[in-house]
Amino acid sequence: MRGAKKLSWQDIVSALKALENEGYEVLSPKKNRWGDWLPERWIPDEAPEGFLNYYFPFLKEAVFPTEEPLFFLHGDRFLPYDPDSRKRAFFCARPCDATALAYTDHFFMGRFFPDSRYRARRRNLFVIVMACQVPCPKSFCTAAKAGPWARKGFDIQIYPCREGWLAEALTSRGAELISPYADADRDDISRARRELERGFPEEVHISRHQVKDAELNEWLGLRCFRCGACVWLCPTCTCYNQSQFGKDGVKREQDPCLFEGYHRLAGGASLRPTQAERMDFRYECKFGVGACVGCGRCSVGCIGYAAMEAYFERKGSRTT
Amino acid sequence: MSARDHELPEPSRIIRIRDDAPGIRSFVLTFSGWDEVKPGQMVKLHVPEHWEIPISVSGVDEGTITLTIARVGVATTALFKVPEGGILGLRGPFGRPWPVQTLWGSRVLVVAGGVGLAPTRLLVHELSGPDLTLLYGARNPSLLLFRDEYEALRDQGVDLRLTVDSGDESWKGNVGVVTTLLNEDTVSSHDYAVVAGPPIMMYFTAKTLVEMGLPADRIFVTLENHMKCGIGLCGHCRIGDKYICADGPVFSLAEVLALQERSAGEVW
Helix, strand or coil, rough: CCEEEEEEEEEHHHHHHHHHCCCCEEEEEECCCCCEEEEEEECCCCCCCCCCCCCCCHHHHHHHHCEEEEEEECECCCECCCCCCCEEEEEEHHHHHHHHHHHHHHHHCCCCCCCCHHHHHHHHHEEECCCCCCCCCCCCCCCCCCCCCCCCCCEEEEEEEECEEEEECCHHHHHHHEEEEEECCCCCHHHHHHHHHHCCCCCCCCCCCCCCCHHHHHHHHHHHCCHHHHHHHCCCCCCCCEECCCEEEEEEECCCCCCCHEEECCHEEEECCCCHHHHHHHHHHHHHCCCCCCCHHHHHCCCCCHHHHHHHHHCCCCCC | CCCCCCCEEECCCCCCCEEEEECCEEEECCCCCHHHHCCCCCCECCCCCCEEEEEEEEEEEECCEEEEECCCCHHHHCCCCCCCCEEEEEEEEEEEECCCHHHHHEEEEEEEEHHCCCCCHHHHHHHCCEEEEEEEEEEEEHHCCCCCHHHHHHCCCCCEEEEECCCCCCCCCCCCCHHHHHHHHHCCCCCCCEEEECCHHHHHHHHHHCCCCCCCEEEECCCCCCCCCCCCCCCCCCEEEHHHHHHHHEEEHHHHHHHHCCCCCCCC
């Protein structure tokens, strides 16, 4: 943490205006007429009352789109398609999504080969997390250490408190943005965290070394409709496939590991021919590799009762 | 790999195409990264009007590399329609190569099956000499690859033994799968083994080698059939916390057995 500050709502508004002056498109949750929350251009003094979280992981989409063209053959040269890396600031991002962003940052930039498209977009993304006061349906972010407040993945995190708002910065650009405002005591932040945690019981136990359970995988596999909803909605799913784009171009698109085609090798062989094995592969990733932030979106979106909620209930580890 | 772009292919012209066997061709391609290729590594090959496929390198010469490819899927079928002079795309090389430094100076047994000779060809040339034994099998005599090189290898002292699953009238050699060439004397007289070929062939060969007394950490295999993106990002080749394309594709059998233990589905 690079500093604790006390803010009024007017301070928050002026900080967001400062971001706009720096060229950021500031996006804030806005409910449309059908009741869906979408990130729209921020309008001063319009607070997102009643916002829990987006149904779709827009923060991931901002750095890793579901589908994007990569390159194309032009004459005798390959040319890249430019990534959409305009400056964007997400106001009221949620801790689970910021935690997921920290995971995808490591995945795309901290391993074998950095992904230049991801990096270009990430550099121009400013994340302002609003710590959560109310748990989302079917979420277990406390157990995943991704809520109700974020440990990583943000520039600024804002906490509600009795006197207004508290803010902490994790990055230098975040610290710079809130530097004009009044200092707060670090203990105030700790108190605000404890206050929030009281409303978030830890309902499940997550082990990074889940014991393989063939019967559970088979049960989940039978229930799975292979629609891929859990993958499209997951803020940490990053598997993709390459395919043709236009005549001589190549694109990448997210590829759900619950689809049979994901596991198909050249010539038609499959490493995981059953849905039970594909379920095992998915949950191994979410827990073994540590890619679940407990946002609960997969459980909300699953039409077959085969996502995290079912996984934990069937496993019998839900304690409430 | 070098600072050359790992994300964007470079245009590569097909210099020469050679029909090695029915359904198997070698493509000699221009490639600026030819001098960075190590035995066992692969490149990403862009097929026009399709996408990219990971292919291991079977040969290197100044300014060119050779890829030996079996026509098995949509992309390779399209590739076989591109004539000499056609433009493809290449990026790489990627992946962990065969442990050449470990193998140098040791008695090495290379067991290859079918088109699995391609990813071991550079290694065989590197280690070529009296300390190398090459056991190579194919389904039938017409599918044996690189036949014009056998004599030269034998001249250099390589103990080359061939087998086919089913012979014809002209075939005078061994008939049977490649493991029929293994016996305890052969295995015990070698320090290391390198195995490449179809998954089922690698599985049974590795199993037989262990049963005949070769330790699992002295047997190396390639799991290249898992690979897709080649740079550890697309996720398809993940087994446990390892990404075959970036952590491998060459692994010791001991590593593979550890992976198998924590893998969802099959490794082989």
